[in-house]
Amino acid sequence: MKRKPFLAGNWKMNLDRKSGVELVRALRDGVAGVGDRDVAVFPPFVYLDEIVRAAAGSNVRVGAQNLCDEKNGAFTGEVSAEMLRDVGVTHVLVGHSERRQLYGEGDELCNRKVVRGLAGGLHVILCVGETLEERDSNRTEHVIGRQLTKGLAGIDAGSLERITIAYEPVWAIGTGRNATTAQAGEAHRYLRGVLSGLYDERAADSIRIQYGGSVKPDNVAALMAVPDVDGALVGGASLKADSFLAIVRYK
Numbered sequence: 513m514k515r516k517p518f519l520a521g522n523w524k525m526n527l528d529r530k531s532g533v534e535l536v537r538a539l540r541d542g543v544a545g546v547g548d549r550d551v552a553v554f555p556p557f558v559y560l561d562e563i564v565r566a567a568a569g570s571n572v573r574v575g576a577q578n579l580c581d582e583k584n585g586a587f588t589g590e591v592s593a594e595m596l597r598d599v600g601v602t603h604v605l606v607g608h609s610e611r612r613q614l615y616g617e618g619d620e621l622c623n624r625k626v627v628r629g630l631a632g633g634l635h636v637i638l639c640v641g642e643t644l645e646e647r648d649s650n651r652t653e654h655v656i657g658r659q660l661t662k663g664l665a666g667i668d669a670g671s672l673e674r675i676t677i678a679y680e681p682v683w684a685i686g687t688g689r690n691a692t693t694a695q696a697g698e699a700h701r702y703l704r705g706v707l708s709g710l711y712d713e714r715a716a717d718s719i720r721i722q723y724g725g726s727v728k729p730d731n732v733a734a735l736m737a738v739p740d741v742d743g744a745l746v747g748g749a750s751l752k753a754d755s756f757l758a759i760v761r762y763k
């Protein structure tokens with residue numbers, strides 16, 4: 513099956529109001545004629561409202577980097593799926609390795625966030641990925657298989673059209689050392705096999721699996737040529753219009 517490429521920029525805790533709006537204005541012009549791939553940006557919470565308005569009417573979708581696992585209520589400091597939808601956000605990241613590693617988010621919490629994101633009408637990108645230590649001790653498949661299986665617990669096949677998986681090996685994030693095409697291919701093929709076991713082959717075949725970790729204009733085409741790689745989740749290289757547009761327009 514041919515899956516539509518999905519290129520996304522995770523800004524993490526970077527940029528400010530002015531540079532974020534400028535970046536999105538440049539992107540909306542730059543992707544105006546690009547209909548054969550999906551494009552999204554993930555700004556910090558406080559800029560979402562304004563970025564959604566800056567991207568309105570364009571091919572650029574706007575997502576949040578996190579959400580609360582509860583509905584509205586007494587959860588100081590948290591942001592609900594309903595609030596994200598209210599300001600026009602359509603996508604959300606769950607289980608990014610920085611959330612897992614720096615803020616202690618485990619598989620059960622990630623699963624509750626996936627459930628809440630879907631219930632709130634959002635498209636969820638569930639991130640999985642192994643550390644260098646886990647890779648070196650041959651535990652990559654065990655770790656990413658567990659993150660995927662637990663992250664999707666209780667999610668029925670009918671919801672899968674609003675799920676994307678991002679394979680982001682922790683050792684490749686922000687290091688300039690991307691996974692080789694062989695490493696990415698192996699991990700993505702494995703993840704698709706796990707999805708096939710959890711659901712069925714047809715469902716597994718339709719889910720997009722993005723690769724993330726030091727994706728740059730000069731390596732995106734090779735990574736996108738790998739059969740099971742359906743997109744990219746880009747950090748550093750998504751913070752400038754020229755580099756992110758070069759990634760979006762890879763040939």
Ligand code: 13P
Binds near residue numbers: 680684685687724727
């Ligand atoms: P870099 O592209 O900066 O390595 O970040 C990848 C990432 O974590 C995207 O979510």
